[in-house]
Amino acid sequence: MEKEVLITKKMSTGEVTKKYPATKEVFAKYFGKGCFDCPSFGTEDINLACMMHNTDVDKFVQELNEAAYKEINKT
Structure with a gap:
């Protein structure tokens, strides 16, 4: 059974990190920790x-x- 897609590239960065805080690690991995201080972070789409x-x-x-699924499946 295939997993439901939780996040798409059309979603905003803020929408994703608010709903799935664990995704912040992925943003930091690719964009650096300073991405959260960027004025456009939160409003631009992925x-x-x-x-x-x-x-x-x-x-x-x-x-x-993957990060979102790990977060929602924590027990």
Whole structure:
């Protein structure tokens, strides 16, 4: 059975980190810890953020979803 997609590249960075705080590690891994201080963080969509940081959006979204699944499946 395939997992439901929780996060898409059209979602905003703020929407994702608010709903799934564990994804902040993925953002920091790819964009650096300073990304959370950027004025556009929270409003831009994931696709734009990845374009700005020359990051493979599909791989990035996959890792965000993995982090979100680990977070919601913690017991």
